[in-house]
Each structure stands twice: as structure tokens, then as C-alpha cells.
Amino acid sequence: MARRTKAEAAATREALLDAAEEVFLEKGVARTSLEQIARHADMTRGAIYWHFRNKADLFQAMLQRVRMPFQELIEEIGDPSVTERPLEAIRLACLKGFERLEQPRYRRVHAILIHHCEVFGDIDPLAMQNEMAEEACGALADYFACAARLGQLRPELSPDVAAELLQAMLGGLFHDWLRNHEQFSILERGTVLLDTELALMRTPPAE
Amino acid sequence: MARRTKAEAAATREALLDAAEEVFLEKGVARTSLEQIARHADMTRGAIYWHFRNKADLFQAMLQRVRMPFQELIEEIGDPSVTERPLEAIRLACLKGFERLEQPRYRRVHAILIHHCEVFGDIDPLAMQNEMAEEACGALADYFACAARLGQLRPELSPDVAAELLQAMLGGLFHDWLRNHEQFSILERGTVLLDTELALMRTPPAE
DNA sequence: CATCATACATACAATGTTGTATGTAAAAGG
């Protein structure tokens, strides 16, 4: 066999990560050997050990391709009136998140992280999930607090509780969908649930 | 070594299941060998292979000890006025579920099922979770439909959406807590979130 | 009290997986 050009080498690296996604998702991380990943990409383990130190390193590289912090979603809205309508900012950020999750790569990797891998090596997926959850909950709490100051939140509803409530709901929806994405469209159901919940939380227009 | 009496044999079976719970929870199902489980129970693999056919069989037996369908929780309330106050029935059933989850055995096994095991052998934990989720959502939908008929639900809120909403929220809370049960008490936070959500959903008293 | 089935412990063979060591042909560089 022949050596590849730098671009080709980068392409095989991506191909290996693609293969890892598919095999991990199908068989679970623990039950897939590096051999299976390599063969699924029409390579050998030599290629894997060239690009990555071991399975954990490959796994981390796979995660790097789909990082999606909540704050970035907010910033991507690009609407300057965000600070005046925090509930709408939350809504748009969530919708953006739903849309992104429908891309196969995002969906697959998150499904692997949440449903198809256990602790292994120096990688603790639960710790990562904890970080994601707290990051999301913290951001939500900020925006709900802002909404409360602006009188846009029902007065009997504490902003922190609202944040916990919404984060739990989104997390549950997230888990349910990742478990079986053919069951329903996360964009559709997510929109309905999110709008319903926000409508319940918003202070009703005065009559 | 000596043979044991029937009662002792049953005790070692339970001890093996206890050991499996602890080791599974700590190291993940895939990464724990039967040897480790056996040694953790001061036994050998011989004992395991006597009581169970293999790891999958042991795993299933472990699950059998903690089955908790939503309907049973409702029935355990024992309050005959349940059909007249469906939202209260939901509330009590959830609270009962929270309390049960705080028992170490229930907590550990569910944490294993949801966060510490992948597909293996003929066991698909995701399918089990799907069944649990649909069972819960179906039951919730029934009670919300009942509440709607009795005019106890906000008229703009569809019972099915309410059920999906609550199920997602409970599922998210469930996952978050099982990921790290020392972070908060599921009974405390669960009560707050549940009561808040139900209060938002309930039709407000006429003024 | 002799026998048998039970409840394990021990020993062994087969397999799968990992990490590394080595081989190699082509691309990069001068």
C-alpha cells in the first residue's frame, strides 16, 4: 500500500471518526473493538493507532466534532433585542439546538455519549453530561432571572425553579429522542412542549 | 468447602446480586468481569455459573428485584377518591416513586440500567427504558384526560401534551439525579418541580 | 447409613483484544 498526501491523511482521520460513530452507535462503545472500527472504514488498526493513541483518545476526538454549548446557541441567534425578551431568547436557542440535533452527526454522537457508552479509561461520560446539564441550567437561570426582573414571568414562579423545570423537561425530551429518534421528530415535539411550557410560565397579558 | 443448605444457597444468590449491583454501578456493566463480582461476594465464578447462566442472565435477575410500574404506584395509594382528583393521583404516585427511588437498591439498579450499561448479549436496556417511558406516558395521559373532562386542567392545554410534558420533566429529573444522587435529594427537588408544574397546569380557582 | 443430588471451587482450553514492534512504499524536502 501507498502513503497518502496530507489531505488524504486528514480524510482518513475523518473517515475513522465517521466509522467510529456508526459502529459505536450500533454496538455500543465497550463492545466494539478498534479492529471493527478500522475495517468499517476500510483500514486497519495501524491507521487508528497512527492517528490516535487509543480508544479513549479516538472517543474524545469524536466528541470534539460536535461540542455545542448553550451560550453559543444564544449568541448565534444574532438578535440584538435578546436582552429585552429573554423568554424568546430561550425559545430560539432551544429551537436552534433542536435543529442542530437533527443533523446525523450531532444526533449520533450525543446518542453515543448518553446511551451507548459507559465509563472507560480516563473518560467519564457522566461527568461530561453533568457539565452540560449545569451549564445549560445556569444559562437558563440567568435568562429566567432577567425575565422575572422584566415582569415577564409569573410572579409566583421562582426563576431558579423555572430553570430547573425547563432543563429537566428538555433533558428528558433529549434522552427520549436520542433513545429512538425515529419515534418522533425532536423539532416538532420539542417546539410543542417548549412553547406550551413557556406559555404556562409567562405572565398572562392583562385583561 | 462445604455444601450449603437451601436457605444458604438462596442467600448467596442474593449476595451475588448485591455484589453485582455494587460493582456494576462502580465500574460499569461492560467493564466488570464475573470474577470481580464473585470475589466481591467472597465467592468464585463457580457460584455465579451455578445460579445464573451467564452475565446477561445475572443482569436480568438483578432487574427483576426492582420492577416498579407506574400503575402499581397508583394502586398503592389506596385512596378511593383517586378518580375524582386525577392530578392529585399523579402527584401522589410520583411522590411514592421518588420515595422508592431513594432506597439504595432501587436507586442503584436504575442508575445501572440508565447510566452504566450498554447493549450486550440479548439485553437491550434502551428497549427497556422505552417500555418504561411509554408505560408512564400512557398512564399519565389517561389521568390528564380524566382531569380535562373534570375541568381541572387549563382548557388551552391538551391532555396528551400535558402528559408528554410531565413525562419529559420527570424523565429528565430522573436522569439528572441518577447521574449523581448526592447532588440533590430527588424527593425534595422532585416535589418542588412536580408541584410547580402541576400548579401551572391546573385550572386556577375562579375569583 | 448408604446413596444421590446439591452447591459450589478449581482447573483448563479457547477466544478476542490490546499495545507495540517492525515493515514499506510513497510523498516531501532539499
Add this chain to the structure above:
DNA sequence: CCTTTTACATACAACATTGTATGTATGATG
């Protein structure tokens, strides 16, 4: 055009785990 490095493929040794086969002491049974 020659050398060096790159980007893998191949080969090998070590280990962990599994299932089974066998051993065995004891409780149960007539």
C-alpha cells in the same frame, strides 16, 4: 535525484475473560 519522514499495514506477544469440565464435601432422602 536522493534522503528522510509520513502514513499506514502486518506481525507478534501479553493479557483478560468466558464457558465448560471436573472435583468434592455436604445436606437431603429413603
